[in-house]
Amino acid sequence: MARFTHPRLDEVQLATLLHALADPARLEIVRRLDDHGRAGGEDLACGGAAACEIPRATLSNHFTILRGAGLIESRKHGVQVLNRLRRAEVDARFPRVLDAVLGANGRSQAV
Amino acid sequence: MARFTHPRLDEVQLATLLHALADPARLEIVRRLDDHGRAGGEDLACGGAAACEIPRATLSNHFTILRGAGLIESRKHGVQVLNRLRRAEVDARFPRVLDAVLGANGRSQAV
DNA sequence: CACATTAGTTCAATGTTTCCGAACAAAGGA
DNA sequence: TCCTTTGTTCGGAAACATTGAACTAATGTG
Numbered sequence: 252m253a254r255f256t257h258p259r260l261d262e263v264q265l266a267t268l269l270h271a272l273a274d275p276a277r278l279e280i281v282r283r284l285d286d287h288g289r290a291g292g293e294d295l296a297c298g299g300a301a302a303c304e305i306p307r308a309t310l311s312n313h314f315t316i317l318r319g320a321g322l323i324e325s326r327k328h329g330v331q332v333l334n335r336l337r338r339a340e341v342d343a344r345f346p347r348v349l350d351a352v353l354g355a356n357g358r359s360q361a362v
Numbered sequence: 363m364a365r366f367t368h369p370r371l372d373e374v375q376l377a378t379l380l381h382a383l384a385d386p387a388r389l390e391i392v393r394r395l396d397d398h399g400r401a402g403g404e405d406l407a408c409g410g411a412a413a414c415e416i417p418r419a420t421l422s423n424h425f426t427i428l429r430g431a432g433l434i435e436s437r438k439h440g441v442q443v444l445n446r447l448r449r450a451e452v453d454a455r456f457p458r459v460l461d462a463v464l465g466a467n468g469r470s471q472a473v
Numbered sequence: 474c475a476c477a478t479t480a481g482t483t484c485a486a487t488g489t490t491t492c493c494g495a496a497c498a499a500a501g502g503a
Numbered sequence: 504t505c506c507t508t509t510g511t512t513c514g515g516a517a518a519c520a521t522t523g524a525a526c527t528a529a530t531g532t533g
Contacts, residue, residue: 266386269463273380298480308522311482330480330529347462352380354458408510419493422511441500441509478531489520497512503505 255318255325260337260344263321268345271320272352276305277313281322284336285353294326294333366429366436371448371455374432379456382431383463387416388424392433395447396464405437405444 272278280300287295301310314334317323322341323334341349383389391411398406412421425445428434433452434445452460 264386265463266384266389269380269384269389273377273384275375275377278377278380296480306522307481308483308524309520311480312520312522314481327481327529330478332481345462347458347465351456351458351462352376409508417493418510419495419512420491423491423493425510438499438510441507443510474533476532479529481527483526484524486523487521489518491518492516494515495513498510500508502507 257318257324257337258321260321260340263344265345265348268320268322268341268348271316271322274313274316276301276309277317278352280313280317281336281349282353284323284334285338285349288336288338294328294335296331296333298331300334368429368435368448369432371432371451374455376456376459379431379433379452379459382427382433385424387412387420388428389463391424391428392447392460393464395434395445396449396460399447399449405439405446407442407444409442411445 272281279302283300284295287300297310297314301313305313314323314325314332317334318325321337321344324337325332325334327333338349383392390413394411395406398411408421408425412424416424425434425436425443428445429436432448432455435448436443436445438444449460
């Protein structure tokens with residue numbers, strides 16, 4: 252189990268970020284991490300950040316993609332892996348994109 | 363050659379929109395259509411909206427994806443197909459998303 | 474300490490998308 | 504009529520996503 256690798260955000264392309272967000276499950280994960288972060292909560296484990304119907308192998312893959320896009324940072328903590336949104340860094344690199352994507356269709360509108 | 367079908371934007375999911383934007387070639391097409399629209403220009407033919415190195419079959423596919431995401435409207439005009447960005451409709455459905463995506467990495471920053 | 478449990482990862486098979494050359498179609502010219 | 508230009512469609516190869524099963528690592532528990 253290799254340690255996680257997190258890209259610097261200036262290495263991340265816009266298309267990569269958008270691709271990571273272009274999936275309902277991953278969008279949901281990012282939303283939960285964002286909500287959780289705003290509420291001042293601790294980082295979320297993979298299981299807690301996603302809907303439970305998703306198979307674990309698939310989930311693991313989703314988190315890998317989110318990491319690769321610079322969207323989340325993961326660290327091991329006991330049995331679990333805790334994740335947090337790299338909000339500030341993403342905002343600095345792609346201003347307003349996360350706000351728009353999360354806000355535009357946050358909870359107010361039908362998806 | 364069937365007539366093009368354009369979805370209503372309330373039928374389009376955020377993930378679908380993001381997926382359509384999550385490709386450098388398509389992002390480039392959308393940027394050009396946007397620039398062109400802002401400049402008050404006529405609609406752009408498929409060929410004119412994209413980098414010429416892309417094979418035509420691939421291009422055609424890109425345009426199909428953009429249409430399916432509600433991002434562009436296409437109409438036949440002689441031999442060519444003219445395209446325009448459905449800016450107002452996309453903005454109404456997903457406020458700020460296009461602005462952020464096009465603006466955040468428009469021409470000022472390195473991609 | 475041995476054994477079980479829990480949370481994720483890796484592997485491998487399968488399924489789905491994407492890419493693109495080649496053949497095709499339709500609209501104008503020459 | 505035949506040629507050219509602009510896209511589309513087809514079909515096979517390549518790339519990517521999904522997921523069950525086997526695995527690993529941390530941490531209980533008897």
